[in-house]
Amino acid sequence: MSLHHRPFRLAAPLALLALAGCAPGDSEARVDPPPAPPAAVAGLCASLHKELPESVAGLARTATEPVSDLTAAWGGSAIVLRCGIPKPPAMADPKQEGVEVNGVGWLLEKMSDGGFRFTTGARLAYTEVRVDKEHATDAGMLVGLSAAVAKTVPVGISSY
Numbered sequence: 087m088s089l090h091h092r093p094f095r096l097a098a099p100l101a102l103l104a105l106a107g108c109a110p111g112d113s114e115a116r117v118d119p120p121p122a123p124p125a126a127v128a129g130l131c132a133s134l135h136k137e138l139p140e141s142v143a144g145l146a147r148t149a150t151e152p153v154s155d156l157t158a159a160w161g162g163s164a165i166v167l168r169c170g171i172p173k174p175p176a177m178a179d180p181k182q183e184g185v186e187v188n189g190v191g192w193l194l195e196k197m198s199d200g201g202f203r204f205t206t207g208a209r210l211a212y213t214e215v216r217v218d219k220e221h222a223t224d225a226g227m228l229v230g231l232s233a234a235v236a237k238t239v240p241v242g243i244s245s246y
Contacts, residue, residue, distance in 0.1 A: 114150070114151050116151050117154075119154040119168065127244065127246055130239050130240075131170045132155040139233075142227060143161075143165065145160040145161030145165060146160060148163075156170045177207060187226075190228075192204040192232075193205040199218070210244050211246075
């Protein structure tokens, strides 16, 4: 596993993250897919969906409602992935925090509910992973997700 951090302001937010426990979660998660991305982006997301791990941070994969190749969840809605999102505005901020896991760069944002949102950068499809505050952990939880992204979503800058 290769885990690289951007040198600015990253250590403090990651130090605040702690694994709260691994409950089995709900049997289904309500996840709104992003608005219809361009066909090429949707195709990359479909490929990613097939490669996603069965567990993340010790949480089992959960069925999503509605069923979509643009979404996935683990531990109920503890960890939720949405692929094909539009470019996040925070991506333009050079002071924004980030982390690199196995060659995949992730934008790191703390959410108002205490959870975290990680969003891939420099890939042809933007993918966000939201982690609730009860299941947040260090960026090591992104290892399996990064492997799937690296395998299926080429490096590049998405125009979407």
